[in-house]
Amino acid sequence: METISSWTSFGGKLSVHQHDSELCQCPMQFAVYTPPQVTAGSTEKVPVIWYLSGLTCNWSNVMEKSGLQRIAAKLGVMIIAPDTSPRGDDVPNDDAYDLGQGAGFYLSATQEPWSTHFHMDRYLVEELSALVFKEFAGDADRQGIMGHSMGGHGALTLHLKHPETFRSVSALSPIASPAQVPWGEKAFTTYLGDDRSQWSDYDATELVGKQPSKAHILVDTGDADPFLEEQLRPALFIDACQKAGQSLNYRIQPGYDHSYWFIASVIEDHLEHHAAILKG
Numbered sequence: 001m002e003t004i005s006s007w008t009s010f011g012g013k014l015s016v017h018q019h020d021s022e023l024c025q026c027p028m029q030f031a032v033y034t035p036p037q038v039t040a041g042s043t044e045k046v047p048v049i050w051y052l053s054g055l056t057c058n059w060s061n062v063m064e065k066s067g068l069q070r071i072a073a074k075l076g077v078m079i080i081a082p083d084t085s086p087r088g089d090d091v092p093n094d095d096a097y098d099l100g101q102g103a104g105f106y107l108s109a110t111q112e113p114w115s116t117h118f119h120m121d122r123y124l125v126e127e128l129s130a131l132v133f134k135e136f137a138g139d140a141d142r143q144g145i146m147g148h149s150m151g152g153h154g155a156l157t158l159h160l161k162h163p164e165t166f167r168s169v170s171a172l173s174p175i176a177s178p179a180q181v182p183w184g185e186k187a188f189t190t191y192l193g194d195d196r197s198q199w200s201d202y203d204a205t206e207l208v209g210k211q212p213s214k215a216h217i218l219v220d221t222g223d224a225d226p227f228l229e230e231q232l233r234p235a236l237f238i239d240a241c242q243k244a245g246q247s248l249n250y251r252i253q254p255g256y257d258h259s260y261w262f263i264a265s266v267i268e269d270h271l272e273h274h275a276a277i278l279k280g
């Protein structure tokens with residue numbers, strides 16, 4: 001692992017790293033915010049919150065625009081911000097912003113040419129986790145996961161599939177059911193193929209119906225989000241949670257859109273939601 005940048009922030013450290021990923025078959029970058037509670041020589045480990053970003057993003061969006069360092073420092077939690085896909089000249093791409101690089105959808109592609117590199121779910125859970133817990137003072141027994149839009153959906157699915165690993169979960173403006181909206185239908189057809197039976201393992205609304213978790217899920221979405229009706233469709237997830245008995249607090253926030261101005265406005269509630277569970 002190579003450290004590309006490191007800055008002191010709110011008494012802690014924001015650092016950016018690169019490593020060669022076996023699963024994604026390319027160099028991958030990620031950022032870590034280490035809170036000030038981790039001091040040199042200390043053996044104390046802190047809870048970890050994974051933040052999965054949305055379409056077109058990399059580690060930088062949340063670290064530069066959400067203001068989460070101040071809150072993570074106050075709560076004493078570590079934040080890991082991975083990239084949203086494999087990247088590089090050797091990695092397949094598409095001219096559209098919602099496919100290819102920057103649009104990995106936190107799944108393992110089965111279709112050529114994507115299947116060589118696009119394994120973001122396994123990359124996070126197997127490869128990046130192992131690296132992060134070897135190199136940083138995060139506590140592997142106290143992990144939460146959250147994200148925005150495509151990443152909010154990714155957080156929901158990874159929590160539902162690994163509830164013992166990601167004990168707390170929340171989402172900002174998540175896609176509720178990719179299998180039923182244009183962003184997801186395009187990505188799933190491309191990465192997983194035409195057979196829709198192969199999609200259900202990657203759809204949060206279908207997953208929660210089959211395997212609800214014991215966690216309390218927090219979700220915030222703005223009612224002025226331009227993607228609300230066509231791409232996010234909160235009601236699909238809310239209904240599925242109700243039917244499955246999944247504990248959920250889904251807040252529709254008046255006046256907010258899909259941007260980081262919204263995320264910055266509610267992220268404190270989200271980090272506090274995770275910290276209360278992970279530090280409880």
Ligand SMILES: N[C@@H](CCC(=O)N[C@@H](CS)C(=O)NCC(=O)O)C(=O)O
Nearest residue numbers: 054055056057061097149150259260
């Ligand atoms: N308007 C964007 C759509 C993509 C988008 O809104 N991306 C969201 C995540 S789904 C985002 O966070 N963008 C980066 C940012 O606002 O910093 C485009 O056409 O490129």
